[in-house]
Amino acid sequence: MPHHYKTLIVDDERLARNELKRLLLPHPECEIVAEAASATAALAILAQQTIDLVFMDIQMPEISGIELANDIPEATRFVFVTAFNSYALDAFSLNAVDYLLKPVAPERLAKTIARLPPPQASPTTATNTEPQPAVNCLPEHHGILLKFGDINRIVRLQEIYRFESIGNHAAVYTSYGKSFIHSSLARIEQKLDPLFFFKTSRADIIRIGSISHLEPAIADGGLIAVLQDGQHINVSRRQAQQLKHQFSTF
Template identity: 70%
Template sequence: MYNCLLVDDERLARSELKRLLKAYPQCVIVAEAGSGEEALQHLAAMSIDLVFLDIQMPGLTGLQLAEHIPANTQFIFCTAFNSFALDAFELNAVDYLLKPIAPERLAKALQKLRPANADAAPHFLAEQHGILLKFGDSQRVVRLNEISRFESIGNHAAVYTPYGKSFIHSSLAKIEQKLDPALFFKASRADIVRISAISHIEPAIADGGLIAILQDGQQVDVSRRQAQQLKQQFSAF
Protein backbone atom coordinates (compact mmCIF):
# COMPACT_ATOMS: atom_id res chain seq x y z
CA MET A 1 0.00 0.00 0.00
CA TYR A 2 1.17 3.52 -0.81
CA ASN A 3 0.12 6.56 1.21
CA CYS A 4 -0.26 9.18 -1.52
CA LEU A 5 -0.12 12.97 -1.51
CA LEU A 6 -1.58 14.89 -4.48
CA VAL A 7 -0.02 18.31 -5.13
CA ASP A 8 -1.57 20.61 -7.74
CA ASP A 9 -2.83 24.18 -7.55
CA GLU A 10 -5.78 23.23 -9.79
CA ARG A 11 -8.59 21.45 -7.92
CA LEU A 12 -9.98 19.91 -11.12
CA ALA A 13 -6.60 18.37 -11.90
CA ARG A 14 -6.51 16.78 -8.45
CA SER A 15 -10.05 15.49 -8.92
CA GLU A 16 -9.17 13.89 -12.26
CA LEU A 17 -6.12 12.20 -10.78
CA LYS A 18 -8.22 10.89 -7.88
CA ARG A 19 -10.63 9.44 -10.42
CA LEU A 20 -7.84 7.66 -12.27
CA LEU A 21 -6.32 6.32 -9.05
CA LYS A 22 -9.59 4.65 -8.03
CA ALA A 23 -8.51 1.78 -10.28
CA TYR A 24 -5.51 1.21 -7.98
CA PRO A 25 -6.57 0.28 -4.45
CA GLN A 26 -2.91 0.07 -3.43
CA CYS A 27 -2.75 3.87 -3.79
CA VAL A 28 -4.42 5.42 -0.75
CA ILE A 29 -4.80 9.19 -1.00
CA VAL A 30 -4.14 10.51 2.51
CA ALA A 31 -3.74 14.22 1.71
CA GLU A 32 -4.03 16.89 -0.98
CA ALA A 33 -2.21 20.19 -1.34
CA GLY A 34 -2.90 23.20 -3.53
CA SER A 35 0.64 24.56 -3.18
CA GLY A 36 4.18 23.44 -2.57
CA GLU A 37 4.19 25.11 0.83
CA GLU A 38 1.09 23.18 1.90
CA ALA A 39 2.65 19.96 0.61
CA LEU A 40 5.71 20.49 2.82
CA GLN A 41 3.44 20.67 5.85
CA HIS A 42 1.84 17.33 4.96
CA LEU A 43 5.23 15.73 4.36
CA ALA A 44 6.40 16.85 7.78
CA ALA A 45 3.22 15.76 9.56
CA MET A 46 2.53 12.29 8.14
CA SER A 47 4.10 9.27 6.51
CA ILE A 48 3.94 9.67 2.72
CA ASP A 49 5.14 6.94 0.35
CA LEU A 50 4.26 8.54 -2.99
CA VAL A 51 3.75 12.12 -4.17
CA PHE A 52 2.04 13.14 -7.41
CA LEU A 53 3.04 16.72 -8.10
CA ASP A 54 2.50 19.44 -10.67
CA ILE A 55 5.49 21.55 -11.72
CA GLN A 56 4.24 25.03 -12.47
CA MET A 57 2.56 26.32 -9.31
CA PRO A 58 2.54 29.76 -7.66
CA GLY A 59 5.23 30.10 -5.01
CA LEU A 60 7.20 26.90 -4.57
CA THR A 61 7.33 25.04 -7.89
CA GLY A 62 7.13 21.28 -8.20
CA LEU A 63 10.83 21.05 -9.06
CA GLN A 64 11.73 23.08 -5.97
CA LEU A 65 9.41 20.99 -3.83
CA ALA A 66 10.99 17.76 -5.08
CA GLU A 67 14.32 18.83 -3.59
CA HIS A 68 12.70 18.74 -0.14
CA ILE A 69 10.91 15.39 -0.50
CA PRO A 70 12.53 12.75 1.75
CA ALA A 71 14.83 10.38 -0.13
CA ASN A 72 12.67 7.34 0.72
CA THR A 73 9.52 9.00 -0.65
CA GLN A 74 8.87 8.36 -4.34
CA PHE A 75 7.30 10.99 -6.59
CA ILE A 76 5.76 11.29 -10.04
CA PHE A 77 5.45 14.58 -11.91
CA CYS A 78 2.10 15.36 -13.56
CA THR A 79 2.32 18.44 -15.76
CA ALA A 80 1.02 20.01 -18.95
CA PHE A 81 4.55 20.89 -20.09
CA ASN A 82 7.16 18.52 -21.48
CA SER A 83 10.07 20.97 -21.23
CA PHE A 84 10.95 20.00 -17.65
CA ALA A 85 11.48 16.27 -18.20
CA LEU A 86 15.28 16.37 -17.96
CA ASP A 87 15.17 18.33 -14.70
CA ALA A 88 12.55 15.94 -13.35
CA PHE A 89 14.63 12.82 -13.92
CA GLU A 90 17.73 14.56 -12.57
CA LEU A 91 15.74 14.76 -9.34
CA ASN A 92 15.16 10.97 -9.52
CA ALA A 93 11.46 11.16 -10.33
CA VAL A 94 9.78 7.79 -10.88
CA ASP A 95 8.09 9.11 -14.01
CA TYR A 96 6.93 12.22 -15.84
CA LEU A 97 3.28 12.24 -16.94
CA LEU A 98 1.80 14.79 -19.32
CA LYS A 99 -1.71 16.14 -18.74
CA PRO A 100 -4.28 15.06 -19.63
CA ILE A 101 -2.96 11.86 -18.07
CA ALA A 102 -3.61 8.77 -20.15
CA PRO A 103 -4.68 5.76 -18.06
CA GLU A 104 -2.12 3.51 -19.77
CA ARG A 105 0.72 5.92 -18.94
CA LEU A 106 -0.37 6.05 -15.31
CA ALA A 107 -0.36 2.26 -15.23
CA LYS A 108 3.20 2.13 -16.58
CA ALA A 109 4.34 4.74 -14.05
CA LEU A 110 2.92 2.78 -11.12
CA GLN A 111 4.69 -0.36 -12.34
CA LYS A 112 8.01 1.43 -11.78
CA LEU A 113 7.41 2.02 -8.08
CA ARG A 114 9.54 0.41 -5.42
CA PRO A 115 7.54 -1.62 -2.89
CA ALA A 116 6.29 0.55 -0.05
CA ASN A 117 7.14 -0.56 3.49
CA ALA A 118 8.43 -3.91 2.29
CA ASP A 119 8.44 -6.45 5.11
CA ALA A 120 11.46 -8.38 3.87
CA ALA A 121 14.85 -6.84 4.53
CA PRO A 122 16.70 -6.06 1.29
CA HIS A 123 19.58 -8.35 0.39
CA PHE A 124 22.75 -6.40 -0.30
CA LEU A 125 26.00 -7.78 -1.66
CA ALA A 126 28.88 -8.04 0.81
CA GLU A 127 31.92 -5.79 0.47
CA GLN A 128 34.07 -8.78 -0.48
CA HIS A 129 31.67 -9.98 -3.15
CA GLY A 130 33.58 -10.57 -6.38
CA ILE A 131 32.46 -9.37 -9.82
CA LEU A 132 34.04 -10.82 -12.95
CA LEU A 133 35.05 -7.91 -15.17
CA LYS A 134 36.80 -7.77 -18.52
CA PHE A 135 39.87 -5.58 -19.03
CA GLY A 136 41.14 -5.79 -22.59
CA ASP A 137 41.72 -9.46 -23.42
CA SER A 138 41.76 -10.64 -19.80
CA GLN A 139 39.16 -11.08 -17.09
CA ARG A 140 39.61 -10.31 -13.44
CA VAL A 141 37.57 -10.80 -10.26
CA VAL A 142 37.14 -7.38 -8.65
CA ARG A 143 35.83 -7.07 -5.11
CA LEU A 144 32.99 -4.66 -4.47
CA ASN A 145 35.09 -2.63 -2.03
CA GLU A 146 37.62 -2.00 -4.82
CA ILE A 147 35.04 -0.31 -7.06
CA SER A 148 34.93 3.46 -6.71
CA ARG A 149 32.09 4.28 -9.07
CA PHE A 150 29.30 2.95 -11.29
CA GLU A 151 28.33 5.24 -14.18
CA SER A 152 25.22 4.78 -16.31
CA ILE A 153 25.93 4.63 -20.05
CA GLY A 154 22.78 3.73 -21.95
CA ASN A 155 21.72 0.21 -20.95
CA HIS A 156 25.24 -0.51 -19.67
CA ALA A 157 27.22 0.70 -16.70
CA ALA A 158 30.88 1.68 -16.57
CA VAL A 159 32.68 0.26 -13.55
CA TYR A 160 35.71 2.17 -12.24
CA THR A 161 38.37 0.09 -10.48
CA PRO A 162 42.10 0.36 -9.61
CA TYR A 163 42.72 -1.85 -12.66
CA GLY A 164 40.97 0.45 -15.12
CA LYS A 165 37.44 0.89 -16.42
CA SER A 166 35.22 -2.01 -17.39
CA PHE A 167 31.59 -2.37 -18.42
CA ILE A 168 28.66 -4.52 -17.34
CA HIS A 169 25.36 -5.05 -19.11
CA SER A 170 23.03 -3.77 -16.39
CA SER A 171 21.06 -0.64 -15.62
CA LEU A 172 22.09 1.60 -12.74
CA ALA A 173 18.71 0.94 -11.09
CA LYS A 174 19.38 -2.82 -10.93
CA ILE A 175 22.87 -2.23 -9.59
CA GLU A 176 21.56 0.10 -6.90
CA GLN A 177 19.16 -2.57 -5.62
CA LYS A 178 22.14 -4.81 -4.78
CA LEU A 179 24.34 -2.19 -3.12
CA ASP A 180 24.29 -1.42 0.59
CA PRO A 181 23.38 2.30 0.98
CA ALA A 182 25.71 2.41 3.99
CA LEU A 183 28.59 1.75 1.57
CA PHE A 184 27.46 3.24 -1.75
CA PHE A 185 25.73 6.54 -2.52
CA LYS A 186 23.61 7.43 -5.55
CA ALA A 187 25.01 10.83 -6.49
CA SER A 188 22.59 11.36 -9.39
CA ARG A 189 20.56 9.38 -11.90
CA ALA A 190 23.86 8.69 -13.71
CA ASP A 191 26.30 7.83 -10.91
CA ILE A 192 26.74 5.68 -7.82
CA VAL A 193 29.94 6.15 -5.82
CA ARG A 194 31.53 4.22 -2.97
CA ILE A 195 31.31 6.49 0.07
CA SER A 196 34.78 5.55 1.35
CA ALA A 197 36.25 6.53 -2.05
CA ILE A 198 35.20 10.17 -1.62
CA SER A 199 38.15 12.40 -0.74
CA HIS A 200 36.40 15.75 -0.44
CA ILE A 201 33.35 17.68 -1.56
CA GLU A 202 33.10 21.01 -3.36
CA PRO A 203 30.08 23.18 -4.24
CA ALA A 204 28.89 23.09 -7.83
CA ILE A 205 28.62 26.68 -8.98
CA ALA A 206 26.08 26.08 -11.75
CA ASP A 207 23.09 24.34 -10.17
CA GLY A 208 23.38 24.36 -6.39
CA GLY A 209 24.53 20.75 -6.21
CA LEU A 210 27.91 19.40 -5.18
CA ILE A 211 30.98 17.85 -6.76
CA ALA A 212 32.39 14.76 -5.07
CA ILE A 213 36.13 14.40 -5.61
CA LEU A 214 37.20 10.75 -5.40
CA GLN A 215 40.55 9.54 -4.13
CA ASP A 216 41.64 8.67 -7.68
CA GLY A 217 40.88 12.22 -8.85
CA GLN A 218 37.53 11.59 -10.54
CA GLN A 219 34.96 14.35 -10.19
CA VAL A 220 31.34 13.23 -9.84
CA ASP A 221 28.38 15.61 -9.98
CA VAL A 222 25.95 15.29 -7.07
CA SER A 223 22.41 16.44 -7.89
CA ARG A 224 20.67 19.10 -5.84
CA ARG A 225 18.27 16.50 -4.44
CA GLN A 226 21.11 14.27 -3.23
CA ALA A 227 23.46 17.00 -1.99
CA GLN A 228 22.02 17.33 1.51
CA GLN A 229 21.88 13.56 1.94
CA LEU A 230 25.56 13.28 1.01
CA LYS A 231 26.48 15.88 3.61
CA GLN A 232 24.58 13.86 6.20
CA GLN A 233 26.69 10.80 5.32
CA PHE A 234 29.68 12.61 6.81
CA SER A 235 27.91 14.09 9.81
CA ALA A 236 28.72 12.32 13.08
CA PHE A 237 26.68 14.51 15.42
Protein backbone atom coordinates (compact mmCIF):
# COMPACT_ATOMS: atom_id res chain seq x y z
CA MET A 1 0.00 0.00 0.00
CA PRO A 2 1.47 3.39 -1.00
CA HIS A 3 2.15 5.98 1.67
CA HIS A 4 -0.23 8.89 2.12
CA TYR A 5 1.08 12.47 2.28
CA LYS A 6 -0.91 15.50 3.44
CA THR A 7 0.36 18.05 0.95
CA LEU A 8 0.72 21.83 0.94
CA ILE A 9 1.42 23.87 -2.22
CA VAL A 10 3.16 27.23 -1.79
CA ASP A 11 3.54 29.63 -4.73
CA ASP A 12 2.75 33.32 -5.07
CA GLU A 13 1.32 32.73 -8.58
CA ARG A 14 -2.19 31.27 -8.66
CA LEU A 15 -1.72 29.78 -12.14
CA ALA A 16 1.41 27.96 -10.96
CA ARG A 17 -0.50 26.50 -7.99
CA ASN A 18 -3.32 25.37 -10.28
CA GLU A 19 -0.89 23.75 -12.70
CA LEU A 20 0.81 21.80 -9.93
CA LYS A 21 -2.56 20.66 -8.59
CA ARG A 22 -3.41 19.40 -12.08
CA LEU A 23 -0.11 17.53 -12.33
CA LEU A 24 -0.72 15.90 -8.94
CA LEU A 25 -4.15 14.53 -9.87
CA PRO A 26 -2.72 11.17 -11.06
CA HIS A 27 -0.98 10.82 -7.68
CA PRO A 28 -3.72 10.31 -5.04
CA GLU A 29 -1.06 9.49 -2.44
CA CYS A 30 -0.43 13.27 -2.36
CA GLU A 31 -3.60 14.66 -0.82
CA ILE A 32 -3.61 18.43 -1.27
CA VAL A 33 -5.01 19.75 2.01
CA ALA A 34 -3.98 23.40 1.67
CA GLU A 35 -2.32 25.98 -0.55
CA ALA A 36 -0.65 29.29 0.21
CA ALA A 37 0.28 32.35 -1.83
CA SER A 38 3.17 33.34 0.46
CA ALA A 39 5.66 31.88 2.91
CA THR A 40 3.94 33.74 5.75
CA ALA A 41 0.62 32.08 4.93
CA ALA A 42 2.39 28.72 4.64
CA LEU A 43 3.91 29.07 8.12
CA ALA A 44 0.46 29.77 9.55
CA ILE A 45 -0.87 26.58 7.95
CA LEU A 46 2.09 24.55 9.18
CA ALA A 47 1.48 25.82 12.71
CA GLN A 48 -2.18 24.80 12.61
CA GLN A 49 -2.11 21.35 11.05
CA THR A 50 0.18 18.42 10.29
CA ILE A 51 1.67 18.58 6.81
CA ASP A 52 3.75 15.70 5.45
CA LEU A 53 4.88 17.24 2.17
CA VAL A 54 5.35 20.78 0.82
CA PHE A 55 5.82 21.76 -2.82
CA MET A 56 7.09 25.34 -2.87
CA ASP A 57 8.45 28.04 -5.13
CA ILE A 58 11.74 29.74 -4.23
CA GLN A 59 11.37 33.32 -5.44
CA MET A 60 8.48 34.78 -3.46
CA PRO A 61 7.88 38.25 -1.98
CA GLU A 62 9.23 39.04 1.52
CA ILE A 63 10.25 35.50 2.51
CA SER A 64 11.83 33.17 -0.05
CA GLY A 65 11.33 29.44 -0.29
CA ILE A 66 14.91 28.92 0.90
CA GLU A 67 14.13 30.93 4.07
CA LEU A 68 10.82 29.13 4.49
CA ALA A 69 12.60 25.75 4.38
CA ASN A 70 14.51 26.66 7.54
CA ASP A 71 11.22 27.02 9.44
CA ILE A 72 9.48 23.90 8.17
CA PRO A 73 9.08 21.23 10.89
CA GLU A 74 11.73 18.51 10.81
CA ALA A 75 9.13 15.82 10.09
CA THR A 76 7.84 17.62 6.98
CA ARG A 77 9.40 16.79 3.60
CA PHE A 78 9.64 19.45 0.94
CA VAL A 79 10.26 19.82 -2.80
CA PHE A 80 11.31 23.03 -4.52
CA VAL A 81 9.46 23.90 -7.74
CA THR A 82 11.05 26.88 -9.48
CA ALA A 83 11.82 28.45 -12.83
CA PHE A 84 15.46 28.99 -11.85
CA ASN A 85 18.23 26.38 -11.60
CA SER A 86 20.68 28.60 -9.72
CA TYR A 87 19.41 27.56 -6.27
CA ALA A 88 20.00 23.82 -6.56
CA LEU A 89 23.01 23.70 -4.23
CA ASP A 90 21.17 25.69 -1.54
CA ALA A 91 18.14 23.44 -1.94
CA PHE A 92 19.97 20.18 -1.39
CA SER A 93 22.01 21.58 1.48
CA LEU A 94 18.64 22.02 3.21
CA ASN A 95 17.82 18.34 2.62
CA ALA A 96 15.14 18.96 0.02
CA VAL A 97 13.65 15.77 -1.41
CA ASP A 98 14.01 17.16 -4.93
CA TYR A 99 14.37 20.26 -7.07
CA LEU A 100 11.94 20.59 -9.98
CA LEU A 101 12.23 23.13 -12.77
CA LYS A 102 9.16 24.81 -14.25
CA PRO A 103 7.42 23.86 -16.46
CA VAL A 104 7.32 20.57 -14.58
CA ALA A 105 7.20 17.46 -16.75
CA PRO A 106 4.72 14.82 -15.51
CA GLU A 107 7.37 12.08 -15.85
CA ARG A 108 9.83 14.08 -13.74
CA LEU A 109 7.20 14.71 -11.05
CA ALA A 110 6.38 10.98 -10.96
CA LYS A 111 10.05 10.20 -10.27
CA THR A 112 10.07 12.71 -7.42
CA ILE A 113 6.99 11.18 -5.81
CA ALA A 114 8.43 7.69 -6.22
CA ARG A 115 11.50 8.66 -4.20
CA LEU A 116 9.56 10.21 -1.30
CA PRO A 117 10.46 8.62 2.05
CA PRO A 118 7.62 7.47 4.32
CA PRO A 119 5.89 10.26 6.27
CA GLN A 120 7.40 10.90 9.68
CA ALA A 121 5.43 11.31 12.86
CA SER A 122 5.60 14.86 14.16
CA PRO A 123 7.50 15.06 17.44
CA THR A 124 5.39 15.66 20.54
CA THR A 125 5.66 19.21 21.81
CA ALA A 126 7.73 19.23 24.96
CA THR A 127 6.61 21.23 27.98
CA ASN A 128 10.17 21.49 29.25
CA THR A 129 12.44 23.40 26.86
CA GLU A 130 15.60 22.70 28.82
CA PRO A 131 18.09 20.61 26.80
CA GLN A 132 18.18 17.06 28.09
CA PRO A 133 21.40 15.20 28.95
CA ALA A 134 22.77 13.27 26.01
CA VAL A 135 22.27 9.55 25.63
CA ASN A 136 24.93 7.69 23.61
CA CYS A 137 26.36 11.00 22.37
CA LEU A 138 30.04 11.75 21.94
CA PRO A 139 31.74 13.60 24.85
CA GLU A 140 33.20 17.07 24.28
CA HIS A 141 36.77 15.74 24.41
CA HIS A 142 36.12 13.14 21.70
CA GLY A 143 38.40 13.57 18.69
CA ILE A 144 37.55 13.17 14.99
CA LEU A 145 40.09 12.85 12.17
CA LEU A 146 39.94 15.78 9.75
CA LYS A 147 42.10 16.66 6.76
CA PHE A 148 43.52 20.17 6.33
CA GLY A 149 45.47 20.29 3.08
CA ASP A 150 48.07 17.52 3.37
CA ILE A 151 47.74 17.26 7.15
CA ASN A 152 45.47 14.78 8.97
CA ARG A 153 44.65 16.18 12.38
CA ILE A 154 42.63 14.86 15.32
CA VAL A 155 40.25 17.65 16.30
CA ARG A 156 38.27 17.58 19.56
CA LEU A 157 34.58 18.45 19.46
CA GLN A 158 35.26 21.35 21.80
CA GLU A 159 37.50 22.83 19.07
CA ILE A 160 34.69 22.81 16.49
CA TYR A 161 32.61 25.94 15.96
CA ARG A 162 30.12 24.80 13.35
CA PHE A 163 28.86 21.99 11.08
CA GLU A 164 27.34 23.17 7.77
CA SER A 165 25.31 20.90 5.50
CA ILE A 166 26.55 20.78 1.90
CA GLY A 167 24.59 18.07 0.10
CA ASN A 168 25.75 14.66 1.34
CA HIS A 169 28.77 16.25 3.01
CA ALA A 170 29.29 18.63 5.91
CA ALA A 171 31.77 21.44 6.23
CA VAL A 172 33.44 21.48 9.65
CA TYR A 173 34.69 24.83 10.96
CA THR A 174 37.43 24.49 13.58
CA SER A 175 40.15 26.49 15.28
CA TYR A 176 42.52 24.96 12.68
CA GLY A 177 40.46 25.99 9.66
CA LYS A 178 37.77 24.39 7.53
CA SER A 179 37.51 20.70 6.63
CA PHE A 180 34.89 18.35 5.19
CA ILE A 181 33.38 15.01 6.19
CA HIS A 182 31.14 12.66 4.24
CA SER A 183 28.07 12.67 6.48
CA SER A 184 24.62 14.23 6.57
CA LEU A 185 23.79 16.88 9.14
CA ALA A 186 21.07 14.65 10.58
CA ARG A 187 23.57 11.87 11.25
CA ILE A 188 26.00 14.31 12.85
CA GLU A 189 23.26 15.73 15.08
CA GLN A 190 22.51 12.26 16.45
CA LYS A 191 26.08 12.04 17.76
CA LEU A 192 26.28 15.50 19.33
CA ASP A 193 25.30 16.38 22.88
CA PRO A 194 22.46 18.98 22.82
CA LEU A 195 23.93 20.50 25.99
CA PHE A 196 26.85 21.72 23.87
CA PHE A 197 25.62 21.87 20.26
CA PHE A 198 22.54 23.55 18.81
CA LYS A 199 20.87 23.08 15.42
CA THR A 200 20.06 26.60 14.21
CA SER A 201 18.36 25.48 10.98
CA ARG A 202 18.30 22.60 8.54
CA ALA A 203 21.69 23.72 7.27
CA ASP A 204 23.71 24.45 10.42
CA ILE A 205 24.72 23.12 13.82
CA ILE A 206 26.85 25.36 16.03
CA ARG A 207 28.65 24.83 19.33
CA ILE A 208 26.85 26.87 21.96
CA GLY A 209 30.12 27.84 23.64
CA SER A 210 31.37 29.41 20.40
CA ILE A 211 28.58 32.03 20.29
CA SER A 212 29.81 35.56 20.94
CA HIS A 213 26.42 37.30 20.81
CA LEU A 214 22.98 37.23 19.19
CA GLU A 215 21.52 39.83 16.84
CA PRO A 216 17.96 40.16 15.52
CA ALA A 217 17.42 39.11 11.90
CA ILE A 218 15.11 41.91 10.84
CA ALA A 219 14.23 40.34 7.50
CA ASP A 220 12.58 37.15 8.76
CA GLY A 221 12.10 37.55 12.52
CA GLY A 222 14.77 35.05 13.46
CA LEU A 223 18.21 35.63 14.95
CA ILE A 224 21.81 35.95 13.81
CA ALA A 225 24.28 34.02 15.96
CA VAL A 226 27.68 35.72 15.77
CA LEU A 227 30.44 33.22 16.53
CA GLN A 228 33.75 33.99 18.19
CA ASP A 229 35.55 33.55 14.85
CA GLY A 230 33.29 36.21 13.25
CA GLN A 231 30.89 33.94 11.37
CA HIS A 232 27.27 35.06 11.17
CA ILE A 233 24.82 32.14 11.29
CA ASN A 234 21.10 32.44 10.61
CA VAL A 235 18.84 31.01 13.32
CA SER A 236 15.38 30.16 12.05
CA ARG A 237 12.35 31.66 13.75
CA ARG A 238 11.39 28.18 14.91
CA GLN A 239 14.71 27.78 16.72
CA ALA A 240 15.25 31.37 17.89
CA GLN A 241 13.21 31.15 21.09
CA GLN A 242 14.83 27.87 22.08
CA LEU A 243 18.30 29.32 21.57
CA LYS A 244 17.43 32.37 23.69
CA HIS A 245 16.27 30.00 26.41
CA GLN A 246 19.71 28.41 26.46
CA PHE A 247 21.02 31.70 27.88
CA SER A 248 18.15 32.32 30.33
CA THR A 249 19.15 29.99 33.16
CA PHE A 250 18.58 32.44 36.03
